[in-house]
Amino acid sequence: MQATVATARCGATSTEHVTAVRRIGGIVNEASDKRELSHPDLYVGRGDTVELLGMRCSACGHVAFPRQRYGCEKCGATGAALVDVDLATDGTLSSFATVYMHQAKNIAAPFVIGEVELDAGPTVRATMVEANDAALAVGVRVAGRLHPAPAADGAAAKFELRFAKAAS
């Protein structure tokens, strides 16, 4: 809703308008691909990249993830002040931990959980593509990508967001 209001002032043609809405708020996700996602409410695939479904407070500029409608966690603004934005997943690894044993039998270990400070603002925690931390260090550049998710028996394969060390 807010993105539509924001672009209505620009005088763009209807085609330009749809593109602008998609760029600003992800309301029209024509650019998203057809892969089935484990959490389509949290991220969207766009070719080789993945973007997080975040939000920006138009009152104070605070960018947050995930989207919610309770209010800005910084200034408390609500309603139309909260604008949907898609966030690039480029960021810097700020900490990580290797899990060698998981209580769920269907989750293969070891795996690495990383904490990523996104260039777009929020800090997120996610599974890393790397199965061990040999190539990881605090401060390395990382980016999100869609990775095949472990499938339950008989279930269709899905894709989940994982972070990986960026090619340098």
Ligand SMILES: [Zn+2]
């Ligand atoms: Zn705010």
